[in-house]
Amino acid sequence: MAEMGSKGVTAGKIASNVQKKLTRAQEKVLQKLGKADETKDEQFEQCVQNFNKQLTEGTRxxxxxxxxxxxxKAMHEASKKLNECLQEVYEPDWPGRDEANKIAENNDxxxxxxxQKLVDQALLTMDTYLGQFPDIKSRIAKRGRKLVDYDSARHHYESLQTAKKKDEAKIAKPVSLLEKAAPQWCQGKLQAHLVAQTNLLRNQAEExxxxxxxxxxxxxxxxxEELPSLWNSRVGFYVNTFQSIAGLEENFHKEMSKLNQNLNDVLVSLEKQHGSNTFTVKAQPSDNAPAKGNKSPSPPPDGSPAATPEIRVNHEPEPPSSATAGASLPKSPSQLRKGPPVPPPPKHTPSKEVKQEQILSLFDDTFVPEISVTTPSQSSLPAVVVETFSATVNGTVEGGSGAGRLDLPPGFMFKVQAQHDYVATxxxxxxxxxxxxxxxxxFQNPEEQDEGWLMGVKESDWNQHKELEKCRGVFPENFTERVQ
Incomplete structure (x- = not known):
């Protein structure tokens, strides 16, 4: 019996819920058709919009x-693998092995x-913050359903009130055959019953x-009350969250910087004790233009030992050899990078050798020796001392500075011709x-000149514009050959 009773209660509850859904659906249809008015609250609707926006931002x-x-976590794993590799290649007899291992442990x-601190101070706080939204969202939806129930009850009660007079008129005179056929005393009881039934329906609707x-x-x-408060709380939450993340990241990088400095000190000590075994890397032919980082152009290889310079890993300058000092060329980090094809080897420029005619002209009284400005490439060749001489003929300087000639730019020193294409970077x-x-x-400022680079203006641009500021620029010397 108890089981049957519980089943009856469950069935009755299901039927009640179904009836409510039908009533709400009917009410919404009437509201959309304009046959029933709908209770509006613009302030609350704005709060709901803010809530949805806040939920979207928090979820993102x-x-x-x-x-x-x-x-x-991925960076942690990569750093751990890198340190493990260092520990494997670090020989047991090398100094600083224990320190390097300790640094790796501290790094991990x-x-x-x-x-862990990011999880505790940021992620868990974020989860707690978003944990309150589902309940509020459910209550907003329930409020909407209860509003429809309220509108439906209000419309039902209003319809009964409107029909009150019509019902009273019907009660005042019997209209059915039963009422007409009933005796006078019975008609009074029927009228009283109808009045009571109408009042009961109206009272139920009002309740x-x-x-x-x-x-x-x-x-x-x-x-x-809750929605505006929740909306205003987002400012403090965002501030606290990002402050925590920024502070944790700042402290992390400070401590990581100390570990990196300690590791660097260990490696520097190792390098000093094994300095005689410095590892050298032969520069590969460069596929790129001369490096612009320190204006050190990349010379094209010509197959000679001087054309394949060695880059020392420990960055210590290599002492020049007396046999190759005069033929060494500028070195460039660009030799280790790929890029456009390297031009074929340029010819040796005449400016790097003393011409025979110039040597013989020393015995002529009309020649006045004058030391010209040496180019960066000449200053880098300790085994060759190059001097150029100019002659004063009829008061005009020839072969020297072109400052006094109108068809040449101020400070003109000499001409060169490009032997290969060079793409400016x-x-x-x-x-x-x-x-x-x-x-x-x-150069206007000699300190700005980098090794292996010259300042100049293309002759065609100078003849056309005569504007030095717009036309001049730097170029790699080893891409050109001196012609004057």
């Missing part, structure tokens, strides 16, 4: 924070600590209206084609 922040944590602990209104208003008042460089003639001029 939580997703991005999880991605950040995944990246930190630092990454673990950083990741349902009061109940629906009470349930709705209780939920509405609570949400009207910066705005202050000249774009050269094989065969271009360049008028070489001195």
């Amino acid at each position: 922040l939580q997703k991005d924070l999880r991605t950040y944590l995944a990246s930190v 602990l630092l990454w673990l600590d950083y990741h 349902e209206l009061i109940k629906a209104q009470k349930v709705f208003e209780e939920m509405n008042v609570d949400l009207q 910066d705005t202050d460089e000249l774009q050269l084609k094989a065969g271009d003639v360049v008028l070489v001029i001195p």
Whole structure:
């Protein structure tokens, strides 16, 4: 019997819920058709919009924070693998092995600590913050259903009130055959029964209206207080979250910087004790233009020992050899990078050798020796001392400075011709084609001149514009050959 009773209660509850859903659906249809008015609350609707926006922003922040944590974990694993590799290649008899191992352990602990603090102080806080949204979202939806119930009860009660007079008119005179056939004393009882039944329906409708209104208003008042408060709390939450992340990241990088410095000191000590075994790397043919980092052009290899310079790993300058000092060429980091094809080897420029005619002209009284400005490449060749001489003929300087000639730029020193194409990699460089003639001029500030680079203006640009500021630029000397 108890089981049958419980089944009956469950069936009755299901039927009640189904009836409520049908009533709500009917009410919404009438409201959309304009046959029933709908209770509106613009202030609450704005609160709901803010709530949905806040939920979207919080969900995105939580997703991005999880991605950040995944990246930190991946970096930790990569750093750990790198340190393990160092420990494997570090020979037991090398100094600083124990220190390097200790640094690797501290590095691993630092990454673990950083990741855990991000979880505790950022991710868990974010999860707690978003944990309150599902309940509020459910209550907002329930409030909407209760509002429909309230409107439906209100409309039902209003319809009964409107039909009150019609019902009273029907009760005043019997209309049915039963009422007409009944005796006079029986007609009075029927009328009284109809009045009582109408009043009962009206009272039930009023009770349902009061109940629906009470349930709705209780939920509405609570949400009207919570939603604005939740909306305003987002500012403090965002501030605290990002402050925590920034502070943790700052401390992490400070501690990591100390470990990196300690590791660097260990490796420097190792390098000093094994300095005689410095590892050298022969420069590979460069596929790129001369490096612009320190204006050190990459010379094209010519197959000779001097054309394959060695780059020392420990960055210590290699002492020049007496046999190859005069033939060494500028070195460039670009030799280790790939890029456009390297031009074929240029010919030796006449400026690097003393011409026979110039030597013989020393015995002529009309020649006045004058030491010209040596180019960077000449200053880098300790085994060759190069001097150029100019002659004063009829008061005009020939073969020397062109400052006094109107058809040459101020400070003109000599001409060079491009032997290979050169693609400029910066705005202050000249774009050269094989065969271009360049008028070489001195740097305005000698300290700005880098080894292996010259300042000049293409002869065609100078003849056309005569504007030195717009046309001049730097170019690699080893891409050209001196012609004057």
